[in-house]
Amino acid sequence: MSARALVAMSGGVDSSVAAALLREQGYDVVGIAMRLAPESAGSIARRRSTCCSHDDFEDARRVAERLDFPFYVVDLRADFAHRVIDNFVTEYLAGRTPNPCVRCNLEIKFDRLWERARAIDAAFVATGHYARIVRTAEGRFGLARARDLAKDQSYFLFTLGQAELERTLFPLGAMTKREVRDYARRLGLRNADKAESQEICFVPDGDYARFVERAAGPVSPRAGNVVDDAGRPLGRHRGIHHFTVGQRRGLGIAASAPFYVRELRAASSEVVVAPREALASRGLVASDVRLVSPDMMIGGSIPIEAKIRYRHPALDATLTMLAADRAEVRFNAAGPAVSPGQACVFYRRDEMLGGGFIERAL
Amino acid sequence: MRIYLDHNASSPLRPEVREAYGDLTELAGNPASIHRSGQRARRALEAAREHIAALISADPRDIVFTSGGTEANNLAIFGTAAATPARRKIVSSAVEHSSVIEPLNALKERGFEVVMLPVDRDGRIIPGGALEAIDNRTALVTLGVANAETGALQELAPLADAIRNCGAMFHIDAAQALGRIPLSVATLGCDLMTLSAHKLGGPAGIGALYVRDAACLASSILGGPQERGLRAGTPNLAGAIGFGIAAETVAQTLADESARVAGLSERLLARLFEMVPGLILNGPRHDRLPSTLGLTFPGVLGESLLLALDLEGVEVSMGSACAAGSVEPSHVLLAMGRTEAEARSSLRLSLGWSTTAAEIDRAAEIIARVWRRVANAEPARRAPIAEASR
Numbered sequence: 234m235s236a237r238a239l240v241a242m243s244g245g246v247d248s249s250v251a252a253a254l255l256r257e258q259g260y261d262v263v264g265i266a267m268r269l270a271p272e273s274a275g276s277i278a279r280r281r282s283t284c285c286s287h288d289d290f291e292d293a294r295r296v297a298e299r300l301d302f303p304f305y306v307v308d309l310r311a312d313f314a315h316r317v318i319d320n321f322v323t324e325y326l327a328g329r330t331p332n333p334c335v336r337c338n339l340e341i342k343f344d345r346l347w348e349r350a351r352a353i354d355a356a357f358v359a360t361g362h363y364a365r366i367v368r369t370a371e372g373r374f375g376l377a378r379a380r381d382l383a384k385d386q387s388y389f390l391f392t393l394g395q396a397e398l399e400r401t402l403f404p405l406g407a408m409t410k411r412e413v414r415d416y417a418r419r420l421g422l423r424n425a426d427k428a429e430s431q432e433i434c435f436v437p438d439g440d441y442a443r444f445v446e447r448a449a450g451p452v453s454p455r456a457g458n459v460v461d462d463a464g465r466p467l468g469r470h471r472g473i474h475h476f477t478v479g480q481r482r483g484l485g486i487a488a489s490a491p492f493y494v495r496e497l498r499a500a501s502s503e504v505v506v507a508p509r510e511a512l513a514s515r516g517l518v519a520s521d522v523r524l525v526s527p528d529m530m531i532g533g534s535i536p537i538e539a540k541i542r543y544r545h546p547a548l549d550a551t552l553t554m555l556a557a558d559r560a561e562v563r564f565n566a567a568g569p570a571v572s573p574g575q576a577c578v579f580y581r582r583d584e585m586l587g588g589g590f591i592e593r594a595l
Numbered sequence: 596m597r598i599y600l601d602h603n604a605s606s607p608l609r610p611e612v613r614e615a616y617g618d619l620t621e622l623a624g625n626p627a628s629i630h631r632s633g634q635r636a637r638r639a640l641e642a643a644r645e646h647i648a649a650l651i652s653a654d655p656r657d658i659v660f661t662s663g664g665t666e667a668n669n670l671a672i673f674g675t676a677a678a679t680p681a682r683r684k685i686v687s688s689a690v691e692h693s694s695v696i697e698p699l700n701a702l703k704e705r706g707f708e709v710v711m712l713p714v715d716r717d718g719r720i721i722p723g724g725a726l727e728a729i730d731n732r733t734a735l736v737t738l739g740v741a742n743a744e745t746g747a748l749q750e751l752a753p754l755a756d757a758i759r760n761c762g763a764m765f766h767i768d769a770a771q772a773l774g775r776i777p778l779s780v781a782t783l784g785c786d787l788m789t790l791s792a793h794k795l796g797g798p799a800g801i802g803a804l805y806v807r808d809a810a811c812l813a814s815s816i817l818g819g820p821q822e823r824g825l826r827a828g829t830p831n832l833a834g835a836i837g838f839g840i841a842a843e844t845v846a847q848t849l850a851d852e853s854a855r856v857a858g859l860s861e862r863l864l865a866r867l868f869e870m871v872p873g874l875i876l877n878g879p880r881h882d883r884l885p886s887t888l889g890l891t892f893p894g895v896l897g898e899s900l901l902l903a904l905d906l907e908g909v910e911v912s913m914g915s916a917c918a919a920g921s922v923e924p925s926h927v928l929l930a931m932g933r934t935e936a937e938a939r940s941s942l943r944l945s946l947g948w949s950t951t952a953a954e955i956d957r958a959a960e961i962i963a964r965v966w967r968r969v970a971n972a973e974p975a976r977r978a979p980i981a982e983a984s985r
Contacts, residue, residue: 263906305902351972352899353906 237261238402239355241342242304244292246424247361247405250413253420254404255359256300263353264297264304266290269313269341270435292424299421309345316340318435322448325441325474328497329574332389332543333433339392343401350400357402362386364585365406366398373526374398376585381409388543391578391588392523445474457502459486462495462511470504473497478594479512479570493570512570516550516563517541519577519589526586529554537579537586539564541571552579552586560589570594597908598954598961602794602886602947603743603771604912609796609948611844612837621836625829627821636832643839650842651769651788652779653805659822660830663802664770664791665694668737670804670815670825671766671787672698675735676707677813682734682763688712688720689930690747691739695768696926699737708732717879718747718931726757733763740783741772744914744927744943745878746887748776755784764811770794770802774845775853775884780805787812792834796948797841801834848948856946857885863944863955864888870963877928877941888944889914891933894970897942903965909958911944 238260240252256262290306297304317336324331342360350358363379364387374395379385393401405413417425436444446453454472461467468486470476475483480494484506493512496505529535531554538547539562549565562577571594578588599607621639624632641655648655661667672695676685687699689711703709710728712720720738729736736758741748751767758765766787769778774795780788788805792798806812809823819827845852867874867890877889892900897913904911914925924938933941946955 303906305905307898307902348972349899349902352895352969353903354968 235259235261236357237263237353237355238357238359239346239350239353240264240359241346241361242266242290242293242296243361244290244424245361246417246422246427247363247413249293249296249361249422249424250408250417250420251359251361251402251404252296252302253300253416253422255402256302258404260357260359262300262302263355264293264302265346265349266293266304266306267313267341267346268306268308268310269317269337271310271314271318292422292427296422296424307349309341312345313337313341313435318448321433321435322445324574325445326449326452326454326499327574328473328499330477330572331574332576333435334389335392335576338389343393343397347397347400357400359402359404361405362390362403363405363408363410364390364403366401366403367584369526376525377406377583378580378585379405380407384410387580387585388540388576388578388588391525391576391585394523394525394527398525442472442475446472454499455502457504459484459504459506462505462507464503467492467506473499473502473504476504478572495570513567514564514569514571514594515567516561516595517571517577518555518592518595519560519562520558520592522554522558522560522587522589524587527557531556535581537562537581540578540580541568541591542575545569547580558589561595563595597910598958599910599949600944600946600958601910601912602950603943603945605793605799606796606947607949608798608837609841609844612797612840615836615840616833619833619836622832626832627819627829640830640832640835643835643842646839646842646846647790647803648805650773650778650846651790651805652781653788656823657780657805657807658790659804659806659825660835661802661804661826662800662831663793664692664768664789665802666826667770667789667791667802667804668692668694668766668768669698670812671789672702672735672737673815674812674825675764675766675787676702677815678811679734679764682732684708684710684730684732684734686710686712686725686728686733686736686763688714688738688749690714690718690742690744690927691737692743692768692770695737695739707734712738714930716932718742718745718877718927719879719882720749722750722753725754729754729757729761729763731761731763733758733761735764735766737766737768739768739771740778741769741776741884741887742878742927743771744887744925745889745931746771746884746945747878748772748882748884751785752783759784771884771887774842774849775856775886777849780807792838792841795841795845798834798837801831801838803838852948853885856948856950859950859952859955860885860888860944860946862952863946863959866956866959867962870959871966875937877931877933886946888946889928889941890944891928891937891941892966892970893940895940895966896969897940899972900966900969901942903969904962907961907965909961909965911942914941914943 238255242248242264321331321333363384365377367375367377378387432439454474458466459468459470476494490508492506495507534553537552539550540547548568551563553561573591575591577591579586621636624636626637626640644655644658648658699709765785767785768789770791773790786807791802814825816827873893875891924935928938
């Protein structure tokens with residue numbers, strides 16, 4: 234009997250093609266779509282569409298039917314609200330800039346979904362992520378950037394360790410997005426030309442500040458002062474959750490040179506701004522660090538390239554492990570503004586070494 | 596070979612119905628037409644009505660065809676509320692089907708007083724509480740005779756006198772009970788009774804409401820005099836014929852079949868109790884539909900177990916089919932005082948006319964094996980199992 238692979242399907246073209254490829258390779262594919270995002274409040278029509286009717290997963294359902302493999306929708310909304318959304322809100326309230334997609338991979342896809350995989354005796358969990366799982370000469374598993382560098386999603390996967398990588402499949406790692414779309418078209422998948430989803434799934438309108446306010450209710454951030462480095466007030470703001478370190482727009486202050494957000498102070502509700510030069514950082518401290526191959530010595534240093542945001546180019550840096558799950562990253566040249574809460578992911582050429590959550594800038 | 600244990604969601608079409616569908620010459624006309632084809636269609640419709648009426652010892656003239664149990668419940672509730680505007684109170688229970696609960700919620704928003712009777716740990720209405728709630732402001736008492744999720748049977752006949760004395764209407768939702776236990780509208784003393792075809796091996800999309808006195812009910816679908824003016828529109832003739840044949844078949848076999856199904860579900864339950872330590876039967880041990888086993892499986896999510904069972908060829912459900920798509924745990928189990936975690940660990944196994952002893956033996960073995968695997972796959976929830984097996 235062929236190995237069973239649980240494929241996380243969103244209805245998008247990537248996960249559909251991932252499922253199709255595995256089916257072609259002879260895996261016993263079981264498709265699972267996860268209900269994660271809560272329905273928008275007050276939307277009765279959407280709430281009522283949950284049973285026996287057309288839903289967001291119709292495309293995934295069709296793919297499963299067409300390729301003749303079982304498909305199910307599992308309800309992980311409670312877990313998602315608890316483990317991803319709550320964290321998202323708390324982080325914003327603390328003046329940090331969270332990355333919920335990383336959290337979701339960590340807490341939902343490679344945790345809750347893994348439980349479901351074991352429950353159905355699946356040897357593998359597969360997703361449509363663009364990243365490659367490689368095997369080193371010593372027999373360890375590694376994670377490498379996707380062949381299509383423009384689509385590379387290894388940044389979101391730094392939380393995967395040896396145990397996870399051994400049982401995970403990323404069928405799209407060696408394909409370009411174009412090849413994936415062509416493949417989908419050849420298969421006659423209706424979603425071949427479907428638009429990419431860009432926004433965070435539970436904030437479809439992209440208005441994070443309003444989302445945070447609704448979720449936080451009475452503990453929503455208060456208005457406060459926009460101050461300069463010396464603490465001199467330059468203006469007022471509507472709450473620190475409207476800002477991210479490095480942000481320039483929406484500061485509402487008149488100044489001769491452009492100001493950028495340098496720091497968010499939750500306790501005093503202050504947004505500290507400074508001219509661009511002052512934002513340059515020398516590095517950062519990351520916590521909750523995970524390494525793909527956890528064999529780096531504490532105190533040991535290695536040269537890496539660090540990605541401090543998904544869409545930022547990697548920066549040459551030196552990584553020093555401060556503790557088993559804490560690291561210091563020093564940029565070789567002055568780096569851009571660092572946003573606490575975001576993930577910092579370590580690379581060496583194509584190889585992804587691991588990563589952590591940015592605690593503070595250096 | 597797949598083992599279908601979800602008869603409470605929908606029972607497979609009986610061979611007798613399938614056979615009759617091969618030759619539906621009656622379908623050539625509209626039962627309301629005057630010509631011969633119309634007359635033949637009408638005869639077929641009335642024959643079906645007679646078979647259905649016979650199953651609940653009712654007068655065929657009191658059977659109103661609807662599109663199913665849900666519409667029948669809606670007609671009973673909204674129809675009574677509209678026909679008796681002076682009475683603004685409705686009594687029901689916490690364990691009813693959503694096609695009762697949602698119309699009641701709608702009436703509550705229109706200012707009706709809705710009393711939801713609590714149930715005991717077995718999901719049974721406490722008769723004293725019911726009698727207390729019924730008074731001369733009550734327009735309607737609407738209760739299910741057999742629960743879809745647990746199979747619990749309610750003692751409803753003793754309420755009939757009190758309801759009649761208060762001048763209220765008495766509606767019984769018998770969608771799950773029809774064809775599974777003997778029913779008589781006279782014995783139960785009800786004014787209205789909801790019936791559904793596909794729970795007894797007839798087609799989906801057809802049901803009926805027994806209406807003792809049409810004057811007590813207002814129609815919500817207008818547009819023709821069909822079904823005594825209570826349900827306008829050309830009747831679903833093919834559906835009605837299928838319903839009629841299923842009813843006729845069931846009438847001939849009811850006693851034997853329910854004894855056989857009861858034996859099979861007892862056997863399944865005994866095997867599962869043996870192999871799944873800590874298993875809990877939801878609802879009363881006796882006084883239950885012979886077909887239904889509501890079970891709480893220790894240490895697993897019902898959703899995970901259901902999915903894993905489906906991959907092994909055993910088809911069960913998490914509860915009422917329409918509640919299954921929602922995130923909320925079963926309102927029936929919560930009303931019975933069960934915790935949310937218990938409710939989420941529960942599945943419904945429902946047997947029926949097509950279930951065989953061989954299937955039951957195989958199903959028991961598969962369920963126990965898959966339960967063990969799923970329980971071990973979810974380490975966060977493993978604790979209760981270790982406890983249960985001690």
